[in-house]
Amino acid sequence: MRVNFTVNGRPQEADDVWEGESLLYVLRERLGLPGSKNACEQGECGSCTVRLDGVPVCSCLVAAGQVEGREVVTVEGLAEYAKQRAEHGGACGTGACGDNGTSLQAAQQWSARPSGGAADSRTGEGAELSPIQQAFIDAGAVQCGFCTPGLLVAADEMLERNPSPSDEDIREALSGNLCRCTGYEKILDAVRLAAARQERQGEAV
Amino acid sequence: MDFLRPASWEEALAAKAEHPTAVPIAGGTDVMVEINFDHRRPEYLLDLNRIELLREWEVGEENVRLGASVPYTQIMEHLRAELPGLALASHTVASPQIRNRGGVGGNLGTASPAGDAHPALLAAGAEVEVESVRGSRFIPIDAFYTGVKRNALQPDELIKTVHIKKADGPQQYSKVGTRNAMVIAVCAFGLALHPETRTVRTGIGSAAPTPVRAREAEEFLNAALEEGGFWESGKIITPSIAKQFAELASGACNPIDDVRGTAKYRRHAVGIMARRTLGWTWEQYRGTGRTLEGAA
Ligand SMILES: Cc1cc2nc3c(=O)[nH]c(=O)nc-3n(C[C@H](O)[C@H](O)[C@H](O)COP(=O)(O)OP(=O)(O)OC[C@H]3O[C@@H](n4cnc5c(N)ncnc54)[C@H](O)[C@@H]3O)c2cc1C
Ligand code: FES
Ligand code: FES
Numbered sequence: 001m002r003v004n005f006t007v008n009g010r011p012q013e014a015d016d017v018w019e020g021e022s023l024l025y026v027l028r029e030r031l032g033l034p035g036s037k038n039a040c041e042q043g044e045c046g047s048c049t050v051r052l053d054g055v056p057v058c059s060c061l062v063a064a065g066q067v068e069g070r071e072v073v074t075v076e077g078l079a080e081y082a083k084q085r086a087e088h089g090g091a092c093g094t095g096a097c098g099d100n101g102t103s104l105q106a107a108q109q110w111s112a113r114p115s116g117g118a119a120d121s122r123t124g125e126g127a128e129l130s131p132i133q134q135a136f137i138d139a140g141a142v143q144c145g146f147c148t149p150g151l152l153v154a155a156d157e158m159l160e161r162n163p164s165p166s167d168e169d170i171r172e173a174l175s176g177n178l179c180r181c182t183g184y185e186k187i188l189d190a191v192r193l194a195a196a197r198q199e200r201q202g203e204a205v
Numbered sequence: 206m207d208f209l210r211p212a213s214w215e216e217a218l219a220a221k222a223e224h225p226t227a228v229p230i231a232g233g234t235d236v237m238v239e240i241n242f243d244h245r246r247p248e249y250l251l252d253l254n255r256i257e258l259l260r261e262w263e264v265g266e267e268n269v270r271l272g273a274s275v276p277y278t279q280i281m282e283h284l285r286a287e288l289p290g291l292a293l294a295s296h297t298v299a300s301p302q303i304r305n306r307g308g309v310g311g312n313l314g315t316a317s318p319a320g321d322a323h324p325a326l327l328a329a330g331a332e333v334e335v336e337s338v339r340g341s342r343f344i345p346i347d348a349f350y351t352g353v354k355r356n357a358l359q360p361d362e363l364i365k366t367v368h369i370k371k372a373d374g375p376q377q378y379s380k381v382g383t384r385n386a387m388v389i390a391v392c393a394f395g396l397a398l399h400p401e402t403r404t405v406r407t408g409i410g411s412a413a414p415t416p417v418r419a420r421e422a423e424e425f426l427n428a429a430l431e432e433g434g435f436w437e438s439g440k441i442i443t444p445s446i447a448k449q450f451a452e453l454a455s456g457a458c459n460p461i462d463d464v465r466g467t468a469k470y471r472r473h474a475v476g477i478m479a480r481r482t483l484g485w486t487w488e489q490y491r492g493t494g495r496t497l498e499g500a501a
Contacts, residue, residue: 001208018206019206019207019208019250020206020240020246020247020250022237022241041238041241041242042238042241042242043234043237043238043299043300043302043303044387046300046302049302055305056301056302056305057302057305057306058234058302058303058306060237060241061232061233061234061237061238061303061306062233062237062306063208063230063233063236063237063240063250063252065208065210065250065252066230066233066252066254068210154301154302172301172386173301175300175301175385175386175387176299176300176301176302176303176386176387177300
């Protein structure tokens, strides 16, 4: 079957989709967006987390046919999504404001790179990153990186909802995301850092 | 496989009548796991996501009418005062991502003895409204669970609404697991005080082939509270009453040994949870007469 839906603010069409296929499979294998990771396919690890009409979900548990006509944001579109949000306020919930969003090609080739010139993928310097992505780098919250995309999407959504989260709020919001490397402390640091930066920026405006 | 996407409730009922083997999919948090692991290859998937009425709820005089697909997150956020037990139970389900998709209709559809909604529904008192092209009927929650992962639905029926009694007193939900998030219950216990009728209702999860009420424990406690004038005086429930209530609750279990725990442990833990949830709710009842808010 064919599935039409919006990915990172741009309309997309996936063809030859098997009826029992997951959204995760469509993103990775049909649209060439491997940012969302496949680890368990049973909702346990959260590494496949994307936003479906704004809501964080495990894309491995959403049937492809269920996303027809709906809006999905993946980690590849997160930087643009956060930028739109900062510019348009909460009004742009989908990252699809104006003619923006992230094209499939840009999303497929996404890396921590600047608009021109070279970026340092270790420090994120010169790159177009969302604040949560930058905070993960700065706090050393990335080791093997497999859990990172899901955590970024979940953490970004929490900060959108709850700009000054308590530690308990952070733990709760990330309780569906497993990390086998970091021991979570640096991930918590990263989210606290992003929240603090966001707050400072809010005061500056 | 065929993917059926009815746009309305009527279309969904017609599709289910035409294809009784079609597997409804709401949040997909049970169905997709089975498909991903090839445990299930249904001929038809019947998507319920486009049916608006399944995602709505309404607070009435006596009942909350909860659409089958209202996700747990919404129950936690919006129905804590009316359905404190179910809100607490919802909060213990899996993770935010799962709670954003899964709901009570799917929990009832799967009818796992470990489903967290069940003890809360049993304790609060509920009826499941199911419908087919033949008409609709109300199934009392006590009659809904018919066996291990079996329920009272006919092949052409869909769950439309769960009618849950609005709390008229404190309610609690307690769950034993190895950690706080992402854990299927080893066993669970729901308890609701109903001061209006001067009754206590209970629900036990994961300690019998189906979710069950601890009926003997309820009957004993109702009589003891009435006899001792506890509802009027609001005095502390004596330890001997609490103890007997706990023992009878243990006795209502018919558990098995499995990877999550032994039968003996489950019986023991259900007794402890029965005593504790009774203590918590009774304190709340004494303290404020009627505090309805759950502490989720
Ligand atoms: C990682 C993980 C952790 C989990 N942890 C918990 C937990 O802690 N506690 C818990 O209780 N559950 C847990 N679950 C199970 C699951 O999330 C719940 O059972 C949930 O309530 C299912 O709802 P759903 O809408 O996703 O159901 P779906 O998967 O869409 O459907 C489940 C079943 O119900 C049927 N169904 C759905 N809607 C209807 C309807 N309207 N009419 C008739 N039949 C219908 C489907 O055909 C299917 O048989 C977990 C699942 C995962 C993946
Ligand atoms: S791959 Fe989806 S939760 Fe693990
Ligand atoms: S960094 Fe390796 S799993 Fe989290």
